[in-house]
Amino acid sequence: MPKNKSIFVCQECGYESNGWLGKCPSCNSWNTFTEEIQDSSMDLKKKNVFFDVKPVNINDIEVENEERYSTxxxxxxxxxxxxxVKGSLVLVGGDPGIGKSTLILQICNSIKTNSKVVYISGEESIKQIKIRADRLGVRNPNLLMVSETNFKAIQVVCEREKPALIVVDSIQTMFNEELSSAPGSVSQVREITAGLMRIAKTNNIAIFIIGHVTKEGALAGPRVLEHMVDTVLYFEGERHLSYRILRAVKNRFGSTNEIGIFEMKDIGLIEVENPSMLMISDRKENVPGSVIVSSLEGTRPMLIEIQALVCPTNFGMPRRMATGIDYNRITLLMAVLEKRVGMQLHNYDAYVNVVGGLKLDEPACDLGVVGAIASSFRNKPVDMSTVLIGEVGLTGEVRAINQIDKRVIEAARMGFKNCVVPAGNMKAIKQIKELKEINIIPVENVVEALSILL
Structure with missing residues (x-):
């Protein structure tokens, strides 16, 4: 009988080695290798399996519309x-205490289906879940609770109940007794996720997996975990703040740029239907360094306030700090202001902040950042009823952006009177029929824009 072989696996990326290594050659992480026993009898069984696979012509495949049901x-x-989507495998990750279990439990209560929903918890007992469910007002008669960590037992429950939705909280607590490694290890996570995927695809059951994240903010476990599932969602936000953002970073059945905004209250997570009003509701009047930009998250336009503070430095090297926006982008735009506009910013500290905890990564907000920095530097406020939209190039030009119609319509809907846009977008703006009572101001470069704003 062959002997079992011992291998060492990196718990960050899944790299395998015959011996222990201090530093992983794949992901460069230190002290992440753990020993796992490989069962040789399983390899012998796999060698004797015979497969008879017949390919199908692509033109003979009939595809129906995706079967979906609302959450x-x-x-x-x-x-x-x-x-x-029926038969989909969805991975939900986020920091501890951010509200992942609360969100999924609310979905189990409000889901639009008459079939059963099974909530499998490996971290809490069913009585602990019941306490939270009572606080959230969960009363779905089709919701079944299971407290179990053995994957074989979970398979039996799924085959017997045949639910429409299965929730696994969390994937790091589940284990397969055929593997000798501990729960949460790379082998366990990979094997159990593959088993859940087979259950989802074979029985046409949607499965939600809740996953932990590392201190760097990435999902714990091997990267192959994200490749195996159909959808990866990140639940973001500060635990000490009330607002949460649900962001899709992978979605085989939809856009990867969409976000959902929630507010955490005593009764659970409440949807924020008008995020633009939320982001600009506390804005102060006639304050230098504050501007409004129109950003696009997926298909949703949002008005967001950008604040900047520019003050003389007390050291030889001025400080540059950015919250919610790329630091390198701030440095680039300040260089444009120095070279093309003539602002002597090399002796000034600059601090830029995106209000509300959002992160802006699209270049359409460049003109807003430039306007906020220039407003603070000259100590002149930008008109409260003006929205800035546009990308700024290294030569100081304001470049055209995509989907300008949605951004301008959102600004008009929120009652803004002026909208500074790139001149290259004027052809598309003239075709918008919904625009009323908003003044469109086209600009070609940063100097022209600042002469209008300040």
């Missing part, structure tokens, strides 16, 4: 691309 939460449906 009952419009923000969640938006991020998923219209609802839950």
């Amino acid at each position: 009952g939460i419009s923000e969640m449906d938006r991020v998923l691309g219209g609802g839950i």
Whole structure:
């Protein structure tokens, strides 16, 4: 009988080695290798398997429309691309205490289906889940609770109940007794995720997996975990703040740029239907360094306030700090202001902040950042009723952006009177029929824009 072989596996990326290594050659992480026993008898069984696979002509394949059902939460449906797809495998990750289990439990209560929903918890007992369910007002008669960590037992429950939705909380607590490694290891996570995927595809059951994240903010476990599932959602936000953002970073059935915004309250997570009003509601009047930009998250336009503070430095090297926006982008735009506009910023500290905890990564907000920095430097406020939209190039030009119609319509809907846009977008703006009572100001470069704003 062959002996079992011992291998060492990196718990960050899944790299395998015959011996222990201090530093992983794949992901460069230190002290992440753990020993796992490889069962040789399983390899012998696999060698004797015979497969008879017949290929199918692509023109003979009949495809029906994707079967979806609503979660009952419009923000969640938006991020998923219209609802839950039957047979899909969805991974939800986020920091501890951010509200992942609360969100999924609310989905189990409001989901638009008459079939059973099974909630499998490996971290809490069913009585602990019941306490949270009572606080959230969960009363779905089709919701079944299971407290189990053995994957074989979970398979039996799924085959017997045949639910429409299965929730696994969390994947790091589940184990397969055929593997000798501990729960949460790379082998366990990879094997159990593959088993859940087979259950989802074979029985046409949607499965939600809740996953932990590392201290760097990435999902714990091997990267192959994200490749195996159909959808990867990140639940973001500060635990000490009330607002949460649900972001799709992978979605085989919808856009990967959509976000959903929630507010954490005593009764659970409440949808924020008008995020533009939320982001600009506390804005102070006539304050230098504050501007409004129109950003696009997926298909949703949002008005966001950008604040800047520019003050003389007390050291030889001025400080540059950015929150919610790329630091390198701030440095680049300040260089444009120095070279093309003539602002002597090399002796000034600069601090830029995106209000509300959002992260802006699209270049359409460049003109807003430039306007906020220039406003603070000259100590002149930008008109409260003006929205800035545009990308700034290294030569100081304001370049055209995509989907200008949605951005301008959102600004008009929120009652803004002026909208500074790139001159290259004027042809598309003239075709917008919904525009009323808003003045469109086209600009070609940064100097022209600042002469209008300040």
